[in-house]
Every structure is written in structure tokens, then in C-alpha cells.
Amino acid sequence: xxxxxxxxxxxxxxxxxxxxxxxxxxxxxxxxxxxxxxxxxxxxxxxxxxxxxxxxxxxxxxxxxxxxxxxxxxxxxxxxxxxxxxxxxxxxxxxxxxxxxxxxxxxxxxxxxxxxxxxxxxxxxxxxxxxxxxxxxxxxxxxxxxxxxxxxxxxxxxxxxxxxxxxxxxxxxxxxxxxxxxxxxxxxxxxxxxxxxxxxxxxxxxxxxxxxxxxxxxxxxxxxxxxxxxxxxxxxxxxxxxxxxxxxxxxxxxxxxxxxxxxxxxxxxxxxxxxxxxxxxxxxxxxxxxxxxxxxxxxxxxxxxxxxxxxxxxxxxxxxxxxxxxxxxxxxxxxxxxxxxxxxxxxxxxxxxxxxxxxxxxxxxxxxxxxxxxxxxxxxxxxxxxxxxxxxxxxxxxxxxxxxxxxxxxxxxxxxxxxxxxxxxxxxxxxxxxxxxxxxxxxxxxxxxxxxxxxxxxxxxxxxxxxxxxxxxxxxxxxxxxxxxxxxxxxxxxxxxxxx
Amino acid sequence: xxxxxxxxxxxxxxxxxxxxxxxxxxxxxxxxxxxxxxxxxxxxxxxxxxxxxxxxxxxxxxxxxxxxxxxxxxxxxxxxxxxxxxxxxxxxxxxxxxxxxxxxxxxxxxxxxxxxxxxxxxxxxxxxxxxxxxxxxxxxxxxxxxxxxxxxxxxxxxxxxxxxxxxxxxxxxxxxxxxxxxxxxxxxxxxxxxxxxxxxxxxxxxxxxxxxxxxxxxxxxxxxxxxxxxxxxxxxxxxxxxxxxxxxxxxxxxxxxxxxxxxxxxxxxxxxxxxxxxxxxxxxxxxxxxxxxxxxxxxxxxxxxxxxxxxxxxxxxxxxxxxxxxxxxxxxxxxxxxxxxxxxxxxxxxxxxxxxxxxxxxxxxxxxxxxxxxxxxxxxxxxxxxxxxxxxxxxxxxxxxxxxxxxxxxxxxxxxxxxxxxxxxxxxxxxxxxxxxxxxxxxxxxxxxxxxxxxxxxxxxxxxxxxxxxxxxxxxxxxxxxxxxx
Numbered sequence: 001x002x003x004x005x006x007x008x009x010x011x012x013x014x015x016x017x018x019x020x021x022x023x024x025x026x027x028x029x030x031x032x033x034x035x036x037x038x039x040x041x042x043x044x045x046x047x048x049x050x051x052x053x054x055x056x057x058x059x060x061x062x063x064x065x066x067x068x069x070x071x072x073x074x075x076x077x078x079x080x081x082x083x084x085x086x087x088x089x090x091x092x093x094x095x096x097x098x099x100x101x102x103x104x105x106x107x108x109x110x111x112x113x114x115x116x117x118x119x120x121x122x123x124x125x126x127x128x129x130x131x132x133x134x135x136x137x138x139x140x141x142x143x144x145x146x147x148x149x150x151x152x153x154x155x156x157x158x159x160x161x162x163x164x165x166x167x168x169x170x171x172x173x174x175x176x177x178x179x180x181x182x183x184x185x186x187x188x189x190x191x192x193x194x195x196x197x198x199x200x201x202x203x204x205x206x207x208x209x210x211x212x213x214x215x216x217x218x219x220x221x222x223x224x225x226x227x228x229x230x231x232x233x234x235x236x237x238x239x240x241x242x243x244x245x246x247x248x249x250x251x252x253x254x255x256x257x258x259x260x261x262x263x264x265x266x267x268x269x270x271x272x273x274x275x276x277x278x279x280x281x282x283x284x285x286x287x288x289x290x291x292x293x294x295x296x297x298x299x300x301x302x303x304x305x306x307x308x309x310x311x312x313x314x315x316x317x318x319x320x321x322x323x324x325x326x327x328x329x330x331x332x333x334x335x336x337x338x339x340x341x342x343x344x345x346x347x348x349x350x351x352x353x354x355x356x357x358x359x360x361x362x363x364x365x366x367x368x369x370x371x372x373x374x375x376x377x378x379x380x381x382x383x384x385x386x387x388x389x390x391x392x393x394x395x396x397x398x399x400x401x402x403x404x405x406x407x408x409x410x411x412x413x414x415x416x417x418x419x420x421x422x423x424x425x426x427x428x429x430x431x432x433x434x435x436x437x438x439x440x441x442x443x444x445x446x447x448x449x450x451x452x453x454x455x456x457x458x459x460x461x462x463x464x465x466x467x468x469x470x471x472x473x474x475x476x477x478x479x480x481x482x483x484x485x486x487x488x489x490x491x492x493x494x495x496x497x498x499x500x
Numbered sequence: 501x502x503x504x505x506x507x508x509x510x511x512x513x514x515x516x517x518x519x520x521x522x523x524x525x526x527x528x529x530x531x532x533x534x535x536x537x538x539x540x541x542x543x544x545x546x547x548x549x550x551x552x553x554x555x556x557x558x559x560x561x562x563x564x565x566x567x568x569x570x571x572x573x574x575x576x577x578x579x580x581x582x583x584x585x586x587x588x589x590x591x592x593x594x595x596x597x598x599x600x601x602x603x604x605x606x607x608x609x610x611x612x613x614x615x616x617x618x619x620x621x622x623x624x625x626x627x628x629x630x631x632x633x634x635x636x637x638x639x640x641x642x643x644x645x646x647x648x649x650x651x652x653x654x655x656x657x658x659x660x661x662x663x664x665x666x667x668x669x670x671x672x673x674x675x676x677x678x679x680x681x682x683x684x685x686x687x688x689x690x691x692x693x694x695x696x697x698x699x700x701x702x703x704x705x706x707x708x709x710x711x712x713x714x715x716x717x718x719x720x721x722x723x724x725x726x727x728x729x730x731x732x733x734x735x736x737x738x739x740x741x742x743x744x745x746x747x748x749x750x751x752x753x754x755x756x757x758x759x760x761x762x763x764x765x766x767x768x769x770x771x772x773x774x775x776x777x778x779x780x781x782x783x784x785x786x787x788x789x790x791x792x793x794x795x796x797x798x799x800x801x802x803x804x805x806x807x808x809x810x811x812x813x814x815x816x817x818x819x820x821x822x823x824x825x826x827x828x829x830x831x832x833x834x835x836x837x838x839x840x841x842x843x844x845x846x847x848x849x850x851x852x853x854x855x856x857x858x859x860x861x862x863x864x865x866x867x868x869x870x871x872x873x874x875x876x877x878x879x880x881x882x883x884x885x886x887x888x889x890x891x892x893x894x895x896x897x898x899x900x901x902x903x904x905x906x907x908x909x910x911x912x913x914x915x916x917x918x919x920x921x922x923x924x925x926x927x928x929x930x931x932x933x934x935x936x937x938x939x940x941x942x943x944x945x946x947x948x949x950x951x952x953x954x955x956x957x958x959x960x961x962x963x964x965x966x967x968x969x970x971x972x973x974x975x976x977x978x979x980x981x982x983x984x985x986x
Contacts, residue, residue, distance in 0.1 A: 080976045081898075118869075147889040154888065157928070162935050173928055180886075181921045187898075188913065191905045 001073055002046065003087040003138045006039055006097070010131035013038075014124040021120025029115075032108055032123040036130075039101045047094060077144070082194070082204035086140040090493075091486035092343065096137045096270060099350050102472070103262040104130045109465040110358045111255035114365055115163060122163060125155035129259055136267045142190045143206040145275075146183070149231075152264065153179050156256065163253040165364075171244075171251035178244040182234035189227025192220070193279070212278060225280040225287065232276060235268030238328050239298045242321045249317035250370065254361025257313065261320050262354035266346045269327045273342070277334065278494050284332075291332040292415070292422050298325030299429035307436040312360045312370045315440065316353065319396065322429060323349045323404075329426055330411035336491065336498040338414025341407050343487050348395070348403030348476050351469045355392040359385065362462060363444075366455040372440070377449030382457040386445045388466045393437045395473050398430055403476025508559045508567045510549040511575055512615055518542025519608040526601045536590045539604040540583055543611070547579045558985065563687060564628075566621035569982035573831060574618040574754040577838055581747040582611040584842050584961070587953035588849045589739040595853045596647050603643055610636035610743070614751035621762075623676045623686040626755055630715070633748060634669065638662045640743065641736040644854050651857040657735025664728045668718035675711025678704055691763035709765045710774060719752040720808045721801075723781040730793075733801035738852050738859070741797055742845035745804055746838045753834055757815060757827065761986050766819035775816050779912055782809025783919035790926050797859045799926060800844060803885060806919055807837055813900050813916060817907035825906070827983040829899035832975065836884070836892035836968060843961035844881045847874050850954045851945040858945050861930060866938025871946035875934045877962050882927040884965050887920060892968035 013035025017028035045052055072088040089097060107126065115122050132152025139145040153176065161172035190206065197214045198204050205211065216224060234241040249257050277284045299322050306318035323345060330342030362385070363378075364370050379386040395402040398409070408430060416423040458466070476483065492498065506513070522538055550572055558568030565571075586607060593600040613632025620626045642658025644650040680686055682704050683694040695705065714725060721729040733741050765771050786806030793799040811833050818826035851858045851874070867875040884893035897920075904913045941947075950958070968975055 078973050078976065080973060080980065150889045154883065158935065161932050169932055172932065173925065176928055177921060177924050180924055181917065184917050184920060188901055188905070188917070191898075191901050195902075195905050 002042060003089055003134075004073055004085075006042060006101075007131045007134050007138075009035055009039055009042075010127045010134065014127035014131070017123035017127065018120045021118075025116075025119050028119045028123040029108070029112060032127060033105075035127060036101060036105050036108060040105065043094075043098050043101050046089075047098060072140075077141075080204075081143070081206070083143040083206050084141050085144060086207055087138045087144075088140045089138050090490045091488070092270075092273070092490040093137050095343065095347060095483060095486055096266060097134055099266070099347055100130060100133050100137065100263050102468075103258060103350055103354050106262070106354055106358070106465050106469065107255040107258035109461050110258055110361060111253075112461050113459065114254055114361070118162065122159070125158045126255060126259070128152075128155040129159070130263075133263050133267060137270060140208040141206050142194070142208065142211065142275075145208075146187055146190060149183055149186075149267075150180075152267070153183075156260070156264065159256040159259075160248060160252045163256070164251040165253075166251075167247070168251045171247040174244045175248040178234055178241070182231040182241070185227040186231035189224045192224050192227075196220070208275075214279075216280075221280055221283045222287070225276060225283045228271070228276045228279070229287070229291070232268040232271035233294070233328070235271070236265060236324045236328060237268065237321055238294050238325065239301055239321070242298070242302065245321060246314045246317040249320070249357070250311055250313040254358060254365070257357040257361060258354045261317070261357055262350040265320065265324055266350060269324070269331065269342060269346050272328070272331050273339065273494070277331070281495065285334070288332040288334065289419070292329050292419060295325045295327075295329035295332065296422050296425045296429075298322065298328065299426050300325075300432070303429055303432040303436060307432070307439070310372055312363065312372055312375075312440070312444070313357065314370075315372075315436065316356045316360055319433070319436065320349070320353050322433065323353070323396070323408075325429065326408050326411045326426065329415050329422060333411075333414045333418045334496055335414040335417050336488075336496055337410045337417070339491050339496050340484050340487060341410025341412075341414055343407075344403060344410060344476065344480060344483065345407030347483065348407050348473060351472050351476075352392050352396040352404055355388070355466060355469045356396065358462070358465065359389050359392070362458070367453050372443040374451055375444045375453070376447040376451075377445070378453065379445040380449065381454055384458045384463065388458070389445060390441055391470060392466075392473075393441055397433045397437045401474070401477045403473045403480070406477055406480045504556050504559060505561055507552050507556050508561045509565070510553055511546050511572075511579070512565075512612065512619075514542065514546030514549055515579075515608065515612045515615060518546065519605065519612060522608055523605050526605065530599065530601055532590070532594060532600050535601040535604050536586055539608060540586050542608070543579055543583045543586065547576060547583070550576055560621065561619075564622045564625040565616070565619045567619055568985055570758070570827065570831075570985060571619040571754065573978070573982050574750055574834075575615045577750050577835060578611060578614045578618060578747050581743070581750070581838060581842065582607060582614075584846070584957045585739050585743045585747070587957050588742060588846055589737075590953055591951035592737060592739050592849055592852065593644075593854050595855060596644075598647050603640065606636045606640045606643070607743070610640065611747065614747050617751040618754040620755055621688050621758070623680070623688075626759075627673065627676070629751065629755070630669065630672070630719075633751060634665050637740075637744065637748065638665070640740045641732060643740065644737050647854060649855045651737070651852065651855055653735045654737065657732045660728050660735075661732045664718065668715045668725065671711050672715030675708045675715065678708030678711065682708070688759050688762040695764070703770075706768050706770050709763070709768070709771060712759070713756070713771070713774070716752055716756040717778060720749055720756070720811075721805050722778045722808050722812065723785050723805060724778075726782070726786070726805045729805060730789075730798045730801040733804075734795055734797045734859075737854060738797070738845055738849040738857060741800075742842055742849070745800065745841045745845065749804075749808070750834050750838055753811065753830065757830055760815060761818060761823050761827070766816075772816060772819055775812060776909075776912060779809045779812035779816060780915045782806060782812065783915050784922075787919045787922040787926075791922065793926070794861050795859055796848060796861055796864065796930070797857075799861070799930070800841070803923065803926075804837075804841070806923060807833075807885070809919070810897070810900055810916060811837075813909060813912045814903045816912065817903035817909055820907035820909070821903060823986040824980070824983040826903055827986045828976070828979045829896075829903050831979050831982065832899055832972075833896040835975070836896040836965070839892060839961050839964040839968070840881045840884050843877055843958060843965065844885075846954055846957045846961065847878045847881070850874055850950045850958065851948075856945075861933060863945075864930065864934050866936050867934040867946060869938045870941075870944055874946060874950070874958075877958050878934065879931055880962055880965055882931055884969070886924050886927045890966065890969045892965045892972075894969055895972045 017031045020027040074086040135148030302318045302321040309315035327342045330338040398405045617629030642654045645654045685694045718725040790802035814829040884891035887897035
């Protein structure tokens with residue numbers, strides 16, 4: 001039940017924020033903070049003291065074929081279709097839930113001073129998006145999964161469409177249509193899968209456990225897998241489905257960008273690991289070389305495009321696509337190091353991208369532009385900001401000692417075992433990353449302050465948020481084993497290749 | 501035996517009695533409130549009689565009508581729709597000093613026709629129902645023509661509907677004649693046996709069926725018989741548009757599905773090809789043309805064309821899969837569409853009256869901040885029309901995908917996805933416009949208090965959309981039980 005509570009608390013907090021605005025425009029953010037802290041408390045208990053929640057070894061549910069589930073809840077929903085509420089979390093799920101709640105707090109921090117209008121509806125959308133994401137990370141019924149997939153989409157649409165920047169209508173629309181259309185392909189695939197399961201088993205079911213191992217006729221499997229792949233690759237995103245992302249990220253308000261880059265992109269990677277490959281192991285392995293090629297193209301192509309951007313947020317958005325290319329590569333290598341690396345990259349990129357978007361958003365909030373041509377010499381004006389920018393840029397580039405390095409290094413290691421060519425090409429991506437990242441620091445913080453910009457440096461709330469994220473990245477970089485240990489049982493149960 | 505027959509026909513009898521009572525009351529005393537109250541009361545009473553009818557089902561009431569769970573479901577839907585329209589009509593026409601009472605008589609006769617249509621099991625009842633519904637609708641569409649100030653162009657809309665409807669009525673009649681001439685029966689149930697007895701018929705029977713389908717396609721506004729839809733939707737008073745979009749379509753759909761399934765017409769390849777072309781064209785053109793609209797009523801008109809195309813996919817699937825699943829799916833989708841449309845038109849109706857209708861897309865700018873209740877209803881409806889989970893529209897779409905996958909209709913499913921993708925754009929655009937900052941209006945129609953009846957419709961329909969989306973299981977049970985007859 002604990003997982004259901006995590007979601008219900010967020011839903012309820014959202015409604016509370018909406019109602020509270022009528023009393024006081026400041027109240028919604030306090031309610032949002034309380035809601036997220038409550039969720040964080042529960043997540044921390046789940047991670048470090050599961051016994052207090054009754055989640056000791058005795059109540060762990062071992063489903064045999066699928067490894068250990070720390071928490072699992074199920075009950076009927078629409079029995080006629082074989083749809084039920086099945087929520088479960090294993091090590092991988094817990095890591096991502098923790099990431100979601102933590103970055104939810106970070107985005108709340110960035111909204112604290114930025115969002116002044118219609119606060120109630122804003123925090124409502126923020127909390128509902130997070131509820132949808134936690135649902136995606138825990139739902140183990142494909143119908144339920146699809147439901148949460150859409151729940152996280154609509155509030156995000158509202159966030160971009162109402163609080164976004166100058167070109168928000170176009171960006172919000174593009175974001176929605178890309179996700180929704182690819183989602184429909186996934187729905188179609190889910191139904192075809194359920195239909196063939198029905199033909200062999202005689203009962204309709206959308207349960208993940210029932211659908212695992214469904215035999216699909218020759219030729220059908222590939223198309224069904226492709227439906228899932230396109231949906232997840234759009235969310236990830238991977239070239240050529242990445243088109244929506246630069247617009248959505250640059251037009252969204254800062255908290256929206258933080259959630260988009262930090263959390264929403266990870267749902268795509270999670271879907272690939274949890275659903276696409278385990279449900280269709282054979283066709284996926286046949287498809288792996290293509291997917292890895294897409295990954296390499298994503299890394300190199302978007303790195304080049306990022307280099308030519310003048311809009312700070314667009315640049316960071318493109319680098320996100322580039323880093324997500326590593327995730328795709330690692331997942332489809334399907335080796336222990338590759339997938340572990342992908343998971344580490346997801347977590348570390350969540351932190352570094354969120355921090356960079358908060359910096360870019362903070363800058364835009366202060367000087368009302370995202371164009372790097374108009375900036376320059378800002379180190380002198382805002383040294384704290386400059387320091388943070390350097391730290392998180394270096395983290396994103398993959399400086400040893402920080403989380404991103406561990407992730408991308410493991411990905412390359414895992415890929416190398418499968419395809420040395422792909423690993424070599426992807427490694428070039430890491431070199432290019434240094435180029436496009438340093439140019440940001442150079443253009444924004446060094447040089448001459450042409451427009452005589454002057455503004456307030458980072459506030460206490462912002463410093464606190466950045467500090468927490470720094471600690472997180474350092475932890476990931478210096479003691480990655482704590483996280484690798486959590487995701488390992490999950491990956492083993494999914495049949496990832498482990499080399500002794 | 502006879503007592504059962506009377507119970508069986510109780511709904512129709514109650515509707516007839518209400519019509520007569522309303523008519524006589526109008527002759528004695530003209531009072532808008534009284535008449536509309538009487539109408540709503542009579543409709544409610546006939547709706548509630550289903551409690552008595554249910555135990556004696558199914559029963560063929562004469563050769564003409566069949567009352568079973570399926571027809572009872574659609575009759576209830578039709579009467580509930582009529583109640584909602586009556587509730588919308590009262591505040592809409594109230595402002596006008598002129599004589600409004602006859603509108604309710606027309607509403608009653610149209611509803612009677614629709615119920616007969618939904619229950620018909622015979623071409624005579626079919627024609628009777630179609631004409632009764634059609635003739636009442638001509639007058640309802642053009643109803644505000646006698647008023648000094650009327651919001652729209654009711655006469656143009658009325659004439660357009662009259663001419664095209666008469667034309668397709670004639671085509672239908674010709675089709676019925678062809679079918680009868682070659683197989684010698686007018687009862688739906690008897691057609692398969694008669695077909696077998698008649699032996700090789702050549703193309704004549706199929707041509708007859710296709711002509712009847714054309715007549716149905718006109719009422720359902722499927723491409724290429726959709727031409728009237730946007731103009732008539734826009735020109736008619738909002739409550740009548742709501743009626744056209746819901747009651748008239750539900751009745752026609754109920755009888756068409758029964759006819760196609762009972763007569764085994766779907767076994768003919770030509771019929772499938774024609775239906776497939778109509779479905780694909782409706783999904784694509786309906787959605788594409790909706791993109792160009794700047795009037796919400798016209799937008800709903802084109803979107804209804806697309807939705808009828810979606811529905812047709814399930815009917816076509818019945819040729820490949822178990823007919824019961826198809827009936828279940830069609831009934832659910834129609835129910836969902838019915839509720840969504842009523843809610844949508846109720847929103848327009850809430851800010852309109854017979855003198856001025858606020859139905860331009862620009863009239864909805866900032867509605868979310870001007871009147872959040874109305875805009876929440878409309879956003880729910882639009883998301884449901886787009887098929888987003890937690891709404892009735894999603895479960896409906898789920899049915900279409902399921903029957904399409906089982907029937908292997910990959911071409912139509914592709915068209916469906918393309919159509920829905922286009923559809924998303926105009927639904928979102930309307931949502932986006934409602935979310936924009938509001939301009940200061942001197943006379944904001946959304947600032948007025950919403951009349952009680954309209955509010956009741958809004959609340960009930962929104963609750964319905966959400967309930968069916970979150971807890972569809974009870975309704976699915978009902979539908980599975982009614983579909984078992986097929």
C-alpha cells in the first residue's frame with residue numbers, strides 16, 4: 001500500500017494547493033512543500049528502514065520468475081478486461097522514485113520565487129505530474145502504466161501552456177502531440193500483446209507478469225516491439241523523435257524544465273529497461289544493433305547541434321538528448337555494465353540537467369533573456385552562480401569523481417564488449433561534450449560584460465538546492481556501489497548479461 | 501399476454517401521453533415554465549418505466565417493434581438526452597417574449613420517433629421512426645425563425661436539412677423497396693432466411709442495403725453524406741444542435757447496427773468495402789476540416805463526423821469478430837459520445853440565449869479564469885473526445901482498438917491513429933485558448949449565474965464522463981448482458 005500512498009498523497013496535495021489559493025496566494029507552495037516532504041520521508045523510510053513500514057524480509061514478495069519485489073500491491077479494477085491495480089517497486093523502481101521526489105523538491109525550490117501568478121493551479125499541476133511519474137515507475141499492469149503515462153502528460157502541458165515563455169503555444173502543442181501519438185502506438189501494441197496472450201491463455205490480462213513470455217507469431221513481434229520502442233524513444237528522446245524537446249524545454253518555466261529534463265526523460269529509459277526488452281527479448285536483441293546505432297547518432301548529432309545554439313536553454317536541452325543517447329546505447333548493449341551505466345547516467349543526468357536548467361532559468365528570470373550573445377562577464381556580477389555553473393557543467397561533461405562519469409564510463413565499458421565501433425564513436429561524444437560545455441562558461445561568465453548587466457546573486461533557497469545536488473553527484477561519483485547494489489538484483493532477474 | 505405487451509410498450513405509451521398532455525395544455529394556457537416542467541416530468545416518468553419493462557424482456561411487440569435490453573438501453577439514452585435538451589432549452593428561449601411552448605411538443609414527437617426507431621425490427625417501423633424524428637427536427641432547427649432577433653440563421657439551416665433529409669429519405673425508401681422486391685420480407689430477423697430461400701440475387705439486394713446504409717449515413721453524418729452537418733449545427737439553436745448530435749445519432753445508430761447484424765449484410769464484401777471507405781474518409785476529412793474552424797459549433801460538427809467514423813470501425817469489425825463485442829463497444833462509445841456532446845453543448849448553451857450565441861472560438865478566450873467551472877467541464881469533454889485516460893472517451897477508444905486488433909483491421913487502425921493525432925491539435929487549441937489570460941469584457945456572458953437546469957446537465961454529464969472513465973466495470977457488465985442477444 002505504501003506505493004499507493006505515495007501517489008495518493010501527491011494527488012491530494014495537488015487538490016489542497018488548488019483550494020488553498022483562494023485563502024492566500026502563498027499557501028499553495030507551502031502545501032506543496034509539505035506534501036513533497038511527506039513523500040520524501042516515506043521514500044527515505046523505504047530505502048533505509050523498510051522494517052518500520054512492515055517491509056522486512058518476511059513480507060518481500062518473491063514472484064519467482066521476476067526476482068524480488070520490495071513492495072507489491074494488487075487489486076481488481078476492470079475485471080472484464082483483466083485490468084487490475086498492480087503496483088510494485090524493486091531496486092530500480094525505488095532509485096527512480098527517490099530521484100522523482102528529490103527533484104520534485106528541487107523544482108519546487110526553483111518555483112518558490114519565480115511563480116507568482118495562479119499559484120494554486122501551478123502547484124496542482126506540479127504535484128500531479130510527479131504523481132503520474134511515480135505511477136509510471138511503479139505500475140505493473142500495462143493498462144495502468146498507460147494511464148499514468150498520460151496522467152503525467154496533461155499537467156505538464158498546462159505548465160508549459162500557461163506559465164511558459166514567448167512561444168509557449170507551439171511548444172506545448174508539439175510536446176503533447178509527439179507524446180500522445182507515440183503513446184497511441186504503444187496502446188495499440190499493448191492491445192495486440194494482450195490479444196495474443198488471450199489466444200494462448202484464454203483469459204484477458206494486462207498484468208506485466210502474465211504478459212512476460214507471451215509467444216507472438218513470426219513477424220508480429222517486431223511490430224509490437226516497435227510500438228513500445230517508438231513511445232519510449234520519443235520520451236527519451238532519441239533522434240529522430242527528439243524534435244519536441246528543445247522547444248518544450250526552452251519554453252517551459254524553470255520548474256517545468258527541471259521536471260522535464262530531470263524526471264520525465266527517465267520514464268522513457270525506464271520503459272525500455274522494464275518493458276520493451278523483457279517483454280520481447282528475442283526481437284529486441286535482433287533490433288539492438290539498430291537501437292545502438294540510433295544511440296550513437298543521438299550522441300553525436302545533438303552534440304553538434306548543441307554547439308551551434310545561441311539560446312542557453314536550447315543548448316542544455318540538446319545536450320540532454322546527447323546524454324540520453326548514452327542511456328539508449330547502454331540499455332541495448334544489455335550487458336551488466338551497460339545497463340548499470342545507463343541507470344547511473346539516468347540518475348546523475350537527472351541531477352546535473354536539473355541544476356543547469358535551474359541556473360539557466362535563474363538567469364532568464366534575472367536578465368530576461370536566454371541569448372548567450374547578450375551575456376558575458378557575469379562571473380564578476382554573480383560569482384556564486386558562476387561557480388555552480390562550472391561545477392555542474394563539469395559534472396555533465398563527465399569529470400571523474402562525479403556521477404555522470406561513472407554512468408557514461410560504465411556504458412562505454414558495457415558497449416565495448418558488444419560493439420567496439422559503437423563504443424569508440426560514442427566516446428567521441430564525450431570529447432565534443434567538453435567543447436560545447438566550455439563554450440557556455442566562456443560566453444556567459446567570462447569575457448566582457450557588454451550590456452552592463454547587474455543582478456542579485458543566488459538566493460539562499462537556490463544555494464541550498466544546488467548544494468544538495470552537489471552532494472548527490474559527489475555521492476554517486478565516489479560511492480556508486482550503493483546504487484549499483486540496488487539495481488543489480490532487478491537487472492539479473494530481467495536476464496541482463498553478466499560476465500563473471 | 502396483452503398485459504405484458506402493454507408493459508413492454510409503456511415507454512412509448514408514456515411518451516405519447518405526455519405529447520398529448522403537453523399539446524392540450526398549450527391550447528389552454530400558454531406558460532413557458534409550466535410547459536417545460538410538464539415535458540421534463542413526462543420524460544422522467546417514461547424514463548422510469550424501464551424498471552417495469554426490464555423483467556418482461558425480451559418481447560416482440562407486434563411484428564414492428566422489438567423491446568429487448570439493447571433497445572431499452574438506447575431508449576433510455578434517448579429519453580435522458582431529451583430531458584437534458586429540455587433543461588437547456590428553457591433558459592435559452594426564456595428571454596424571448598414570443599411563443600415558445602410549441603418547441604416542447606416538437607421535442608416530444610421527435611423523441612417518440614427516436615424511441616420507435618431504436619426499437620424497430622421492421623422496415624415500416626424504421627421509416628415511421630425516421631420520418632417522425634426528421635419532420636420534427638425540420639421545425640426544431642428552424643424554430644427561432646419567428647423571433648424578432650434570432651442568434652443565427654435558422655431558416656437556412658432548416659431548409660438545408662429538409663432538402664437533404666428528404667432526398668436521402670427517398671433513397672432509403674427505394675432501397676427498402678429493392679430489398680423487399682427480391683426477398684419478400686420487411687422484418688430484419690427474417691432477412692437471412694429469406695435470403696437463403698431466394699437463392700442467387702445478384703447485386704440487387706446489396707444495392708438495396710447500400711441505399712439504406714446511405715440513408716443512415718446521412719443521419720450519422722458520415723463522409724460523403726456529411727455536407728449538411730456544419731451548417732445545420734451552426735445555424736440551429738444550441739439545444740437543437742445538442743439534440744441533433746446526440747439523440748438523433750444514437751437512434752439511427754441503434755437501428756443501423758441491429759439491421760446490419762440481423763440481416764447478415766456484413767457478409768457481403770461490397771458492403772464492407774463501402775463502410776471501410778466511409779469510415780476512413782470520415783476519420784480523416786472530419787478531423788482535417790475541423791482544423792480550419794473558428795466556430796465551436798462547427799468544430800463539434802466536424803469532430804462528430806470523425807467520431808462517427810471511429811464508431812463505424814467497430815461495426816466493420818463485427819464482420820470478423822464476435823458480434824457481441826462489437827455491440828458492446830458501439831453501445832459504450834455511443835454512450836460516451838452522447839454524454840460528452842451534451843456536456844459540450846451545455847457549456848455553449850450556458851453562455852448563450854436565443855438572441856445571441858457565444859460560439860466563436862475567440863469567445864472562449866480566458867474562460868478558465870472567467871468561469872472556471874464551465875471551462876473545467878469543457879476541458880474534461882475535450883480531453884475525453886481526444887481519448888485521454890480517466891475519461892469515458894478513453895474506454896471508448898480502448899474498445900475501438902480492441903475490436904480493430906481482433907478483427908485485424910490494420911488499415912482502419914492506422915487511419916484512426918492519424919485522425920486522432922490531427923484531432924488532438926484542435927482540441928488542444930481550444931483548451932489553450934481557454935487558458936490564456938482573459939480580456940476585460942464589458943458584458944461577460946460567462947459572468948452571469950448559470951441557470952439551475954443547465955447546471956444540473958453540466959454536473960451530471962461531467963460526473964458521467966469521469967465515472968465511466970474511472971469505474972467502467974458496472975456499465976460494461978450491463979452492456980455485456982445486452983450484447984448477448986446478438
